[in-house]
Amino acid sequence: MLETLQVDLKDRSYPIYIGLNLAYGELLQKALPQKRELMIVTNDTVAPLYLDKTRASLSAAGFQVHHVILKDGESYKTVDSYMQIMTALIEAGLSRDCALAALGGGVVGDMAGFAAATFMRGVPYVQLPTTLLAMVDSSVGGKTAINHPLGKNMVGAFYQPKAVAADLQALDTLPRREIAAGMGEVIKYGIIYDAEFFAYLEQHADLSALIADKAHLIAMVKRCCAIKAEVVAQDEREGGIRAILNLGHTFGHAVEAYLGFGTWLHGEAVGLGMILASYLAMHRGLVSREQYQRICALIARCELPVKIPDGMTADDFLRLMRHDKKVKNGAIRYVLPQGIGRSAVYSDISDAEAAAVLTQFIKEQA
Numbered sequence: 001m002l003e004t005l006q007v008d009l010k011d012r013s014y015p016i017y018i019g020l021n022l023a024y025g026e027l028l029q030k031a032l033p034q035k036r037e038l039m040i041v042t043n044d045t046v047a048p049l050y051l052d053k054t055r056a057s058l059s060a061a062g063f064q065v066h067h068v069i070l071k072d073g074e075s076y077k078t079v080d081s082y083m084q085i086m087t088a089l090i091e092a093g094l095s096r097d098c099a100l101a102a103l104g105g106g107v108v109g110d111m112a113g114f115a116a117a118t119f120m121r122g123v124p125y126v127q128l129p130t131t132l133l134a135m136v137d138s139s140v141g142g143k144t145a146i147n148h149p150l151g152k153n154m155v156g157a158f159y160q161p162k163a164v165a166a167d168l169q170a171l172d173t174l175p176r177r178e179i180a181a182g183m184g185e186v187i188k189y190g191i192i193y194d195a196e197f198f199a200y201l202e203q204h205a206d207l208s209a210l211i212a213d214k215a216h217l218i219a220m221v222k223r224c225c226a227i228k229a230e231v232v233a234q235d236e237r238e239g240g241i242r243a244i245l246n247l248g249h250t251f252g253h254a255v256e257a258y259l260g261f262g263t264w265l266h267g268e269a270v271g272l273g274m275i276l277a278s279y280l281a282m283h284r285g286l287v288s289r290e291q292y293q294r295i296c297a298l299i300a301r302c303e304l305p306v307k308i309p310d311g312m313t314a315d316d317f318l319r320l321m322r323h324d325k326k327v328k329n330g331a332i333r334y335v336l337p338q339g340i341g342r343s344a345v346y347s348d349i350s351d352a353e354a355a356a357v358l359t360q361f362i363k364e365q366a
């Protein structure tokens with residue numbers, strides 16, 4: 001089973017392949033016709049599971065395959081890992097006509113993408129996502145980055161891949177908590193863009209059933225990628241509508257920073273962030289109580305946390321949200337749902353309003 005979508009960006013357009021047991025070699029031959037030397041970038045968790053299989057498929061299609069194995073984890077999304085990729089490329093004698101392949105989750109994808117954007121001033125790359133989050137979100141759209149000790153994703157580039165190939169078979173080995181975190185981003189698409197998809201998720205979002213049923217998974221990943229492709233095609237560099245993809249992220253980043261990055265998974269923090277954004281939207285009359293409750297219920301059913309961590313206050317949120325990249329001209333920009341299936345960015349929310357709403361949420365959850 002193979003589904004194909006297209007990200008429409010004129011001369012930078014590219015296909016997204018979604019399926020089971022994908023023949024990476026054949027698919028990538030189409031995306032990288034003249035690229036014979038290929039550096040697979042992966043990590044020490046994914047490599048034992050998928051590197052041999054991936055190498056074999058690519059070699060059989062005529063690529064000369066090299067690989068570099070990074071340490072696993074967000075804490076290794078650093079300049080040192082980036083340098084490890086550069087060193088591997090240079091030591092292998094690769095030049096401008098090589099290409100990179102990111103085999104892994106969003107961490108590997110973001111780093112390999114940034115390495116591709118900068119090696120020899122830019123070489124092509126492809127994304128082979130192996131987490132649900134990477135399949136539905138980070139592998140599509142061309143945002144690449146590494147972290148700086150002073151902030152997440154602070155060093156990066158917009159740089160589109162030549163193809164994305166999501167083999168859903170990889171989800172069989174992904175821990176359940178990571179699947180749940182990926183569902184945070186999946187639900188996001190329903191809230192911001194597609195009421196029908198949200199209703200579909202309400203019917204199908206039982207995690208055990210979902211993991212077992214690949215047809216639903218494929219349909220779900222396909223719809224998410226289609227929405228992301230549509231939004232990115234309209235606004236590649238986040239000058240406008242692309243910002244709605246950040247629903248839940250401003251609150252979510254504050255939670256991640258408060259607890260220390262890695263305590264909660266990114267998708268978990270986004271899940272709670274979406275609840276807080278919806279709660280704020282309800283207080284502004286943008287979302288009804290019933291819609292707010294549906295959003296909370298779906299997030300909870302996907303086994304994502306729905307409560308603010310113990311001890312975290314409204315002041316903590318505001319202090320940490322001020323550090324977010326999305327702050328513009330001193331105003332925190334909030335993505336808020338407008339009912340279910342639509343959303344917009346609001347820059348007119350004062351700290352006093354946000355603090356009052358957060359304080360009320362904390363009081364209600366107690």
Ligand SMILES: NC(=O)c1ccc[n+]([C@@H]2O[C@H](COP(=O)([O-])OP(=O)(O)OC[C@H]3O[C@@H](n4cnc5c(N)ncnc54)[C@H](O)[C@@H]3O)[C@@H](O)[C@H]2O)c1
Nearest residue numbers: 045072105106107108130131133134137138143170173174
């Ligand atoms: N570029 C973008 O647009 C964008 C969007 C969202 C998130 N991100 C970034 O993505 C990152 C999060 O990505 P993630 O959630 O995929 O995390 P991740 O890359 O850390 O992967 C999660 C864990 O699963 C492991 N893993 C990966 N595939 C596996 C498999 N098939 N079986 C077993 N284990 C597997 C990984 O080694 C890791 O331990 C963050 O750094 C975030 O900033 C980027």
